[in-house]
Amino acid sequence: MKIKSDSGILTNINDTAKAFSIYFANIAEDLNNNSSHVDKAWQSLKRFCHKSSSEMKLIPVTEFKVIDIIKSLKHKNSSGYDGISNILKHCVKEISKPMTFIFNYSLMTVVFPDRFKHAIILPIHKKGDKFIMSNYRPISLLLSCSKILETIIFNRLYQYVHTNEILAPEQFGFRKESNIEKAVFSLTNSVPSSLNLRQQIGGIFCDLSKAFVCVNHEILLAKLHHFGIRGVGLNWFKTYITNRKQKVKITTQNLKHESFCRWGNNKEWCTSGISPGTTFVCYICE
Numbered sequence: 001m002k003i004k005s006d007s008g009i010l011t012n013i014n015d016t017a018k019a020f021s022i023y024f025a026n027i028a029e030d031l032n033n034n035s036s037h038v039d040k041a042w043q044s045l046k047r048f049c050h051k052s053s054s055e056m057k058l059i060p061v062t063e064f065k066v067i068d069i070i071k072s073l074k075h076k077n078s079s080g081y082d083g084i085s086n087i088l089k090h091c092v093k094e095i096s097k098p099m100t101f102i103f104n105y106s107l108m109t110v111v112f113p114d115r116f117k118h119a120i121i122l123p124i125h126k127k128g129d130k131f132i133m134s135n136y137r138p139i140s141l142l143l144s145c146s147k148i149l150e151t152i153i154f155n156r157l158y159q160y161v162h163t164n165e166i167l168a169p170e171q172f173g174f175r176k177e178s179n180i181e182k183a184v185f186s187l188t189n190s191v192p193s194s195l196n197l198r199q200q201i202g203g204i205f206c207d208l209s210k211a212f213v214c215v216n217h218e219i220l221l222a223k224l225h226h227f228g229i230r231g232v233g234l235n236w237f238k239t240y241i242t243n244r245k246q247k248v249k250i251t252t253q254n255l256k257h258e259s260f261c262r263w264g265n266n267k268e269w270c271t272s273g274i275s276p277g278t279t280f281v282c283y284i285c286e
Contacts (some may be wrong), residue, residue: 052228080143116146190214
């Protein structure tokens with residue numbers, strides 16, 4: 001696998017993984033170029049968005065709900081660093097009670113477990129020249145337990161924003177009973193209607209490069225607080241987005257050796273491997 005970098009063409013598997021790790025860890029800072037105006041974003045939010053008077057509560061989850069979420073996990077062979085795939089679906093009765101305790105303990109103590117914050121990153125080619133790192137997107141392999149807890153919080157958050165009508169009706173993405181077809185229909189219906197009324201029509205089309213990767217955490221937390229996710233709820237989200245760790249995984253067919261790695265607490269480089277044909281280089285993110 002060959003990749004272009006600032007130091008030239010990389011052909012060594014370890015150097016390639018190292019370069020990807022640096023790129024993925026710093027992509028948000030490089031694209032934003034330290035130009036995120038938090039104060040301006042906060043002022044615009046207060047000016048145009050009504051502040052919620054209610055507050056989201058971290059209600060404990062029941063064992064029956066945990067069972068439903070586990071059963072709804074997609075059938076995948078991929079797994080996080082623990083090597084456990086969605087085999088949890090086959091032993092749900094045995095693990096539902098202790099997992100319910102762990103999840104409710106997380107909600108009670110307002111802490112997202114550090115062990116759930118470890119991710120293996122796969123660089124997936126998206127478009128264009130395969131030699132350019134910016135044409136790759138990072139796919140995170142998370143722990144199944146982490147996905148279950150995230151689903152619990154997502155359900156709480158979605159129910160809250162839906163009940164309080166926080167989301168604009170024009171937002172079609174990432175909502176239940178909504179899809180791209182409805183968005184297209186709304187557009188194609190409103191344009192002719194406006195033309196019939198002899199109204200002027202204007203459109204703004206934005207192609208946001210790596211939008212989700214570049215979310216400013218400070219602005220995100222300010223928005224959550226503005227819309228009613230305060231107190232223990234906001235503190236839980238703070239622990240969710242901080243102190244995360246990652247490994248970048250590069251797989252080749254002809255590699256003959258293995259090396260090993262451990263998770264660290266500071267920014268550091270190390271090589272690792274699980275089986276011949278696979279090499280990891282991990283970059284520990286703050």
